[in-house]
Amino acid sequence: MDLLPSDEQQEIAAAAAAFLAKELPIDGVRARRHEKRAVDPEVWARCANLGWFGVGVGEANGGVGYGLVEEAILFREIGRGLAPGPFLATSLAVRAALQTGRIDLAGALMAGDCFAALGLPRDPDAAVEDPLYGAFDLIDDEGASVLLVAGPGGSALVDVSALGPVKRLVALDPASRLGRIDLTGAPATVLPHADAGALFERGTVLAAAILAGTAEAVRDQAAEHARTRVQFGRPIGVHQAIKHRCAEMALRCEAATSQVFFAAAAIDGDRADTGFQASSAKIVATNAAVDNARDNIQIHGGQGYTFGNDANLHLKHAHAVAATMAPLRWHLAHLLDLVPAE
Amino acid sequence: MDLDFTDSDRTFRDEVRTWLAEHVPREGRPTQRAAMRAFDLEWQRTQWDGGWAGISWPEEYGGRGLSLTEQLIWYEEYGRYDLPDIDARFVGISHAGPTLMARASDEQKAYHLPRILKGEVVWCQGFSEPDAGSDLASLRTRGHVDGDEMVISGQKIWTSYADIADWQELLVRTDPDVPKHKGITWIICDMHSPGIEIRPLETMEGESDFCEVFYNDVRLPLANVVGEIDDGWGVAMSTLAFERGTAFTLSQVQLSRIVEDLIDEARDRSAPDGRPLIRDEELARRLATARAEVASLRAMTYAAISRSRRQGSPGPEGSMLKLFFSDAAQRVYRLAFDIVGQDGLEYRSRSSAGGWSGKYLYSFSQSIGGGTSEIQRNIIGERVLGLPRG
Incomplete structure (x- = not known):
């Protein structure tokens, strides 16, 4: 048993953080907010070159051959750096394509030749069947080849060309692009039940990893501000009203990140309680990200309320990510129905 | 990073489980003080005789010389039973003992440590x-x-x-x-x-x-x-750092059992309208949140043990465990009090069956004893986040 990243895993994180800081800095979220695609296609191709869309895919299938732990480590950095773009959808779509025999699609997604959008069912429990019906919110669908649906009702791939007209909406989160559609019988490649459940659990842990990264990013932003912002002649961080708020932020990060790693290692280790651990991770990480983002805005005062400060971007992105892989209230209800942890 | 226990860990767990099933005291812990002392020391003596005292203590002091992983396994199994997490043995085993190991003279260690492990002294x-x-x-x-x-x-x-x-x-x-x-x-x-x-x-x-x-x-x-x-300040700080590290592992394990007990209570009890309490949306949401929080508390404990094994000491992160535990415990016992409703108006001590009122009252001590939550937040702010001292 070891719940800390190994040296190799720390190197994965450091390399990802360095790449994201250079190629996908947070300023880009503001700069590209009116572009159809949240990520420059050239940068997306470089992410593909790094193997990011096949981290947890076996080498025989063209992936890197790591486990969900390494994937979670990468997604935590994606959250920490507020990297926009369909990372979660594309990584999950690769697995879904492999599990349904769509080898060419998996290869194209991993190579960065195309990417996937996320389809969030308005009713998370609605059955995912072929043909597919129901209302969906679409994240980062503009320019996407395929729509990935992964939820408690099942998982499927839907070709974007089969979708029909998508209603465009202004996204709350400048790092996402948002559409809405009512599907009335779209042809869907549906995953077998066991594979769909496993994909949803993996997606849940990766969404939680992004949220844990968000919680850490705003903790660090708040602590930096508390150390350097001077009022009444002293850094505001000397005051317990600020210091204790920051300490609570650090505490939420420790809980969220530890639980994300626990859940990822539980899935890699084929434990019996993976659903319990994954939902726990999503719950704790969602609360950590949103509560920390709120505290960070408060600690920044007037600056925190401006669009030019990163604080608001993290809050908005936290809500967008929290909505994926079933919302908080679904995970709370689900967790209570499960048998106790192993 | 993995959650795998080795074959020898699993064998160890089986041995612990078997031994505890046969030896955990069946009779309740007395409330009369001299009898309570005798009961706690007798239980320590039983553990010593079974070879389970001082699992992670060095062999030269009478311990088993095993790792924190075995200590964790012991606490995880021990926590399945409704025994006090902090009894008269606590300071000797989890506080004074480790301090003496770190800072005492050979004579002091030779005299005191075996007596603590054998259950001869409080x-x-x-x-x-x-x-x-x-x-x-x-x-x-x-x-x-x-x-x-x-x-x-x-x-x-x-x-x-x-x-x-x-x-x-x-x-x-x-x-x-x-x-x-x-x-x-x-x-x-x-x-x-x-x-x-x-x-x-x-x-x-x-x-x-x-x-x-x-x-x-x-x-x-x-x-x-x-x-x-x-x-003495340096000696005391080594004690307090330890207290904020692994000493709360048993409390954490017991809290997760308490949450499961509480979920069972909410399934068994009915609201006035006849529906099980667990169908009450507000209570269900709080119970689910508690389940997720104690899961993450366990994950934090595993991370802290992993860190201790690498660094040799728990570090200021131990304050996070202490703070998170005491906050979570207070939320859980407040929730318990809400679930048992008017039954909570009858006082029952925390060690008695159905003693939710006593447990609820006792939870108020968690954020005060061993360094208040305010002090823990100062430590986290200053030593983890590098904020300036006031």
Whole structure:
């Protein structure tokens, strides 16, 4: 048993953080907010070159051959750096394509030749069947080849060309692009039940990893501000009203990140309680990200309320990510129905 | 990173499980103090005889010399039973013992450590004073050297089990003329010494676990000083850092069992409209959140143990475990009180069956004892996040 990243895993994180800081800095979220695609296609191709869309895919299938732990480590950095773009959808779509025999699609997604959008069912429990019906919110669908649906009702791939007209909406989160559609019988490649459940659990842990990264990013932003912002002649961080708020932020990060790693290692280790651990991770990480983002805005005062400060971007992105892989209230209800942890 | 236990870990767990099933005390823990002492020490003696005392203590001190992983497994199995998490053995096993291992002389270690493990003695803590709580370093109980003795006068407070203890880890002011952290000495106090007066304090929970201790020219041999005279602050800090590390593992394991018990209670109990309480949306949401929180508390414990194994000590992150645990415990027992409803109006001690009212009241001590939550937040802010000191 070891719940800390190994040296190799720390190197994965450091390399990802360095790449994201250079190629996908947070300023880009503001700069590209009116572009159809949240990520420059050239940068997306470089992410593909790094193997990011096949981290947890076996080498025989063209992936890197790591486990969900390494994937979670990468997604935590994606959250920490507020990297926009369909990372979660594309990584999950690769697995879904492999599990349904769509080898060419998996290869194209991993190579960065195309990417996937996320389809969030308005009713998370609605059955995912072929043909597919129901209302969906679409994240980062503009320019996407395929729509990935992964939820408690099942998982499927839907070709974007089969979708029909998508209603465009202004996204709350400048790092996402948002559409809405009512599907009335779209042809869907549906995953077998066991594979769909496993994909949803993996997606849940990766969404939680992004949220844990968000919680850490705003903790660090708040602590930096508390150390350097001077009022009444002293850094505001000397005051317990600020210091204790920051300490609570650090505490939420420790809980969220530890639980994300626990859940990822539980899935890699084929434990019996993976659903319990994954939902726990999503719950704790969602609360950590949103509560920390709120505290960070408060600690920044007037600056925190401006669009030019990163604080608001993290809050908005936290809500967008929290909505994926079933919302908080679904995970709370689900967790209570499960048998106790192993 | 993995959650895998080795084959030998699994064998160890099976042995622990089998042994506990056969040896955990069946009779309830007495409330009469002398009988309680005998009960706690007898249980320690039983563990010693079974080879389970001091699992992660070095063999030279009578321990098993195993790793924190085996210690974790022991606590995980032990926590399945409704035994007190902190009883009269706690200070000796989890506090004084580790401090003595780190800082005591060979003679002190050879005398005291085996007696702690064999269940022959009860230890208590003499740190807090009426005017030195969170500001512990301002303590004023005096110790002055007279020949080969130290003479103690003053008062300590909040001393759990002082009335049934044999030994005390005592902090005294030996030099009042230097900055406050520099004139403190850590000394082993024989609680049977002439000049010690103990007055039990009734707690809001209703049990008299802790006491005031008065020292009227109590004479202790200088050989009882641990570390150097005036170097007691450093010795005490090694104790407190340990307390905030792995010492709460058992409490964490027990809290997750409590949450499961509470979920069962909510399934079994009905609301006035006849539906099970667990269908109440607000209670269900709080129960699910509690389940997720104790899951993450366990994950934090695993991370802390992994960190301790790599770094040799838990570090300031131990404050996070302490803070998260005490907040979570208070939320859980408040939730328990809401679930049992009017049954909670009947007082039942925390150790009795269905003792939710006692457990709820006891939970208020969690964010105060062992360093208040406010002090933990200062530590996290300053030592983890690098915020300026006030």
